Amino acid sequence: MKNAIKELYVPVLSVIIAIIIGSIIMIITGFNPITAYVSLFIGAFGSVNNIANTLANSVPLILTGLGVAISFRAGLFNIGAEGQYWIGAIVGVWIGYHFQGLPWYIHIPFALVAAMIAGGLWAGIIPGFAKAYTGAHEVITTMMMSYIAIYFSHFLLEFGPMMEKGSIPQSPKIQASAVIPFMVKNTQLSYGIFIALIAAAFVYWLMFKTTWGFEMRAVGLNQRASKYAGMNVPFNIVLSLGLSGMFAGLAGAVQMLGVQHRLYDSFTSGYGYTAIVVALLAKNNPIGVIFAAILFAALGTGSQLMQLNAQVPGQLADVITGLIIFFVAADKIIKLFREKFAKSSKEEASV
Amino acid sequence: MDILLNPQLWAATLAMATPLALPALGGTFSERSGVVNIAMEGIMLIAAFFAVVFSYLTGNAWMGLLGAIIVGIITALIFAWAAVSLTADQIILGMAINIFASGITAYLLNTMYGFTGTPTSTPMLPTVDIPVLDRIPFLGGVLSGHSVIVYLMLILLILADYFLFHTNLGLRIRAVGENPEAAETAGIDVIKLRYLGVGLSGFFSALGGAYLSIAALNSFSPDMTNGRGYIALAAMIFGKWTPFGSFGAALLFGFATALSMQLQNTAFSKNIIMMLPYILTILALVGVGGKSVAPAADGIPYTPKK
Numbered sequence: 329m330k331n332a333i334k335e336l337y338v339p340v341l342s343v344i345i346a347i348i349i350g351s352i353i354m355i356i357t358g359f360n361p362i363t364a365y366v367s368l369f370i371g372a373f374g375s376v377n378n379i380a381n382t383l384a385n386s387v388p389l390i391l392t393g394l395g396v397a398i399s400f401r402a403g404l405f406n407i408g409a410e411g412q413y414w415i416g417a418i419v420g421v422w423i424g425y426h427f428q429g430l431p432w433y434i435h436i437p438f439a440l441v442a443a444m445i446a447g448g449l450w451a452g453i454i455p456g457f458a459k460a461y462t463g464a465h466e467v468i469t470t471m472m473m474s475y476i477a478i479y480f481s482h483f484l485l486e487f488g489p490m491m492e493k494g495s496i497p498q499s500p501k502i503q504a505s506a507v508i509p510f511m512v513k514n515t516q517l518s519y520g521i522f523i524a525l526i527a528a529a530f531v532y533w534l535m536f537k538t539t540w541g542f543e544m545r546a547v548g549l550n551q552r553a554s555k556y557a558g559m560n561v562p563f564n565i566v567l568s569l570g571l572s573g574m575f576a577g578l579a580g581a582v583q584m585l586g587v588q589h590r591l592y593d594s595f596t597s598g599y600g601y602t603a604i605v606v607a608l609l610a611k612n613n614p615i616g617v618i619f620a621a622i623l624f625a626a627l628g629t630g631s632q633l634m635q636l637n638a639q640v641p642g643q644l645a646d647v648i649t650g651l652i653i654f655f656v657a658a659d660k661i662i663k664l665f666r667e668k669f670a671k672s673s674k675e676e677a678s679v
Numbered sequence: 680m681d682i683l684l685n686p687q688l689w690a691a692t693l694a695m696a697t698p699l700a701l702p703a704l705g706g707t708f709s710e711r712s713g714v715v716n717i718a719m720e721g722i723m724l725i726a727a728f729f730a731v732v733f734s735y736l737t738g739n740a741w742m743g744l745l746g747a748i749i750v751g752i753i754t755a756l757i758f759a760w761a762a763v764s765l766t767a768d769q770i771i772l773g774m775a776i777n778i779f780a781s782g783i784t785a786y787l788l789n790t791m792y793g794f795t796g797t798p799t800s801t802p803m804l805p806t807v808d809i810p811v812l813d814r815i816p817f818l819g820g821v822l823s824g825h826s827v828i829v830y831l832m833l834i835l836l837i838l839a840d841y842f843l844f845h846t847n848l849g850l851r852i853r854a855v856g857e858n859p860e861a862a863e864t865a866g867i868d869v870i871k872l873r874y875l876g877v878g879l880s881g882f883f884s885a886l887g888g889a890y891l892s893i894a895a896l897n898s899f900s901p902d903m904t905n906g907r908g909y910i911a912l913a914a915m916i917f918g919k920w921t922p923f924g925s926f927g928a929a930l931l932f933g934f935a936t937a938l939s940m941q942l943q944n945t946a947f948s949k950n951i952i953m954m955l956p957y958i959l960t961i962l963a964l965v966g967v968g969g970k971s972v973a974p975a976a977d978g979i980p981y982t983p984k985k
Contacts, residue, residue: 353783353786357786357787357790358790405770407770407774454961458961458964458965462964462965462966464961464964464965464966465964465973467715467717467770468912468913468916468960468961468964469961469964471909471913472913472957472958472960472961473957473961475906475910475954475957476954476957476958479950479951479953479954479957480950480954482950482953483948483950483951486948486950487948488948488950595905601774601778604771604774605774605778608771641785641786641789641790643781643782643783643785643786643789643901644782644786645782646778646779646781646782646783646785646786647779647782647783647786648782649778649779649782650775650776650777650778650779650780650781650782650783651775651779652775653771653774653775653778654761654772654775654776654779656771656775657761657767657768657771657772657775658761658765658767658772659767660765660766660767661761661765
């Protein structure tokens with residue numbers, strides 16, 4: 329228990345400091361931070377529909393966040409979850425609209441599994457093998473693969489093979505048999521959230537209760553020692569990047585089948601980047617990922633009402649997100665803060 | 680083939696390469712000193728925004744450029760403080776700064792200028808017609824008439840190469856990025872030189888950002904850097920961590936962009952061409968055609984022994 333509190337110390341303080349700095353920015357720019365935060369909170373959690381939309385937003389973040397967390401645990405920076413998400417979305421949508429007459433209990437799993445495999449291959453084959461056998465840094469290769477995936481989806485949708493008839497660059501709608509139904513009416517919350525929760529439990533089990541998970545974490549902590557202990561380091565690198573991509577791919581498919589029902593042409597979903605933030609704040613703990621994802625999802629949904637009610641531009645959510653990560657990364661700032669505080673209270677006590 | 684004989688294509692290549700080459704040069708300094716700076720994306724964005732702010736406030740685009748440089752260097756030094764002095768993870772910090780930059784610039788854009796965007800009367804940096812050259816057919820069309828920043832970039836390119844490979848300070852920067860322990864033993868202040876490397880990357884990124892907002896255009900829009908800071912990083916790697924290599928890669932990437940713009944309305948998909956730079960970068964990293972190898976201590980925080 330004491331350990332858990334210690335683990336939470338930096339993330340929680342980072343959030344608080346970021347919120348305070350956010351208030352200062354609002355005061356300087358002439359807004360009332362209390363009104364703003366209250367409307368942000370109401371926007372995120374103020375009604376059943378708002379809660380449902382926040383949870384709906386958290387689904388792709390939980391899944392991509394799990395993917396990023398797996399790679400981080402293995403000591404690898406998969407920052408290309410965005411591209412893996414797109415690949416999963418492309419494959420999920422294609423299977424969703426291309427195959428007709430399948431019962432839903434075959435169609436949905438078929439689309440999800442295929443998307444997972446595609447995302448896994450996208451991350452595992454090129455960045456994975458490149459890292460394992462040539463040492464090519466995965467930060468760059470996964471990032472490059474992201475851009476390739478995004479341009480590939482533009483290619484498919486802009487007068488390409490996946491474009492729906494007409495002039496709008498978007499894919500056809502998926503068959504009814506591939507739709508993951510909505511849970512709460514007039515919101516974006518679908519039963520996909522259970523897929524996300526099951527995935528989190530599965531990743532927890534995989535990483536902490538199995539030999540595979542143990543080996544991946546060992547490689548993440550010390551590659552050389554793992555090698556001498558007889559572990560296959562290249563295999564674990566490919567495995568962890570592949571698994572990482574599988575969950576990002578799953579995120580794309582769940583979003584398509586559960587929320588969008590077709591693929592739109594856009595430059596970024598944003599989920600793949602926020603996923604990094606989610607994994608970091610959760611300290612790569614799969615259960616923590618759920619809560620971190622809900623926090624950032626709440627910032628996203630809440631900021632819309634904040635913009636409407638308090639006229640504070642919604643991008644303040646990004647400012648706060650950036651600050652949170654800055655303090656989580658530079659946790660020495662918080663430790664310095666704490667030491668100073670501890671020192672001064674000790675001095676007071678001695679007086 | 681006609682398209683390749685069009686001077687506009689080659690002029691656009693140079694113009695598109697400039698906002699990539701500048702941060703790529705900056706990244707070369709940062710990484711040669713041992714710091715991976717993916718925050719260049721965010722620094723460019725912040726600089727692009729403040730270039731417009733200062734240019735509009737003072738009515739002078741040069742003051743806009745100066746303001747952008749100052750803000751860019753300050754942002755880079757905050758990054759350096761956390762990355763070098765506090766030894767925080769450089770990639771995570773970079774992500775943090777990029778998300779922050781995207782948010783704060785869009786936030787300030789809305790609060791300062793409303794939803795209509797930056798003022799249309801914002802002064803721009805001048806373009807330069809090179810005498811004599813501008814009369815030569817084709818070559819004049821390609822090389823003359825660009826923004827002053829394009830020529831500044833070319834001068835800085837030569838200076839950067841000279842500084843990094845032909846001066847004592849340049850040698851020290853490289854030593855710090857290859858083997859900081861040995862450098863420290865030889866009496867070099869590792870921390871100070873890493874601040875210098877990161878500071879220079881801030882300077883170059885700021886120029887790149889200002890180019891986008893007050894040279895190529897005279898306005899700022901949210902996320903207008905559009906990943907150029909990341910692409911610059913790829914150009915630097917493709918160019919094997921050298922100034923001229925980075926510039927060459929930036930030209931190649933600029934060419935892909937210019938070509939895809941020219942091909943907009945033809946049958947061949949521009950999106951396939953846009954993928955090429957990224958594919959090439961992966962190939963360069965994997966080692967096709969001479970492997971790109973990073974400085975040995977790149978990305979590893981260093982704690983002085985003293």
